[in-house]
Each structure stands twice: as structure tokens, then as C-alpha cells.
Amino acid sequence: MRTLEIEVPDDLDLSAGSDREELTRLARTLFALHLFRNGKITPVQAAKITGLSWRNFLLEAAAHGV
8 A cells, every 4th residue: 555645834733632643544534535525436445545444434434424
């Protein structure tokens, strides 16, 4: 699997209630949802990106209105 790196400004306070793992999980989920919503990837591929099971990804997608 490839790695995608996201740069954020130094003055952006990412520590407010979130740890690195939580932010990584959120970024992966939103990225996968975007690609899935736009028909670029399958639900199985999206689940792999998020680290969720196929079923849990679909539940997450539904929770986001996808």
C-alpha cells in the first residue's frame, strides 16, 4: 500500500481532543469516503484504506450520508 502524507500548518492546534492515531483514522476515512462517493474505488477498497471491515465501512458511509 502506498503512503500519503499531509502537511498541516504549525499553528494549527491538532492536539485539542485528538491524538495522532485518531486524526489519521479520520483522514483515512474521509479520503476513502470521498473516493467511494465519486465512484473511484469499491467498498472493499475503501474498507482496506480505512482499516475497517467491509460491513463497518458501509455503516460508516451511511452515517456520512454516502
